[in-house]
Amino acid sequence: MVQTKVQSPDFQTVIRERHSVRKYDPTFRISTEEMKQMLEEATLAPSSSNMQPWRFLVIDDQAKKEQLLPIAFNQQQVVNASHIIAILADKESYRHAETIYSRAVESGFMDEETKTRMVERIVSEQSPYRKTDVAKDIGLVDAGLIAMQFMLVAKAHGYDTVPMGGFNKAQFNELFAVPERYETVMLIAVGKAAVEAHASARLKLEEVTFWNEIV
Secondary structure, eight states: OEEOOOOOOOHHHHHHHOOBOOOBOTTOEEOHHHHHHHHHHHTTSOOGGGOOOEEEEEEOOHHHHHHHHHHTTTOTHHHHSSEEEEEEEETTGGGGHHHHHHHHHHTTSSOHHHHHHHHHHHHSTTOGGGSHHHHHHHHHHHHHHHHHHHHHHHHHTTOEEEEEOOSOHHHHHHHTTOOTTEEEEEEEEEEOBSSOOOOOOOOOHHHHOOSSSOO
16 A cells, blocks of 8 residues: 655654554565655755755665565564665765756855855865765764654654664675775664554753753
8 A cells, every 4th residue: 555644743743652663564665756856855965164065775675575574684564664775885975066056056045256265175085075984973873863854854744763773784795786985884674663662761950961961
């Protein structure tokens, strides 16, 4: 069953009702049109120097999901969820600097002089974006930002998600022929929950927060 269901709950509802879900209705499918909308909304997330190093590998083919199942340590949501979204980080994101900043000029967000200065800084040989290890670290942070944004977007559309770090990355990269320039960060299952999600216990604010110094 393919269904498009767009909802607009308030922000407090979204953040308080988003829970990780591992049991999904295997008959439910999110439409391609709505999935594209959700991914586009997720791309409004912030990123370092606006380089947007995230990449999505959208897996909705059931045969592919079946192949992925053992690679993901037989987590049943891999085959039952509507889609699996692999979040990748592009370690060569600097290659898109000219495109990104040219569009910023076209949109009136910056002038040509600023654009030229920014692009030169990003693509120069001394740029951290040209150093693979640094670019990877930057990409991991930005991938985390867009992953959380996507999960909130999905909840706002009425769907549930669960992020997954438990999978064999090397086997995943082999199955999907992931090029070396991309770092596979995490998988996100998204679909319609088969059972109602439940909240989880949280540390108190004072247990996770320091003010001005770490004590």
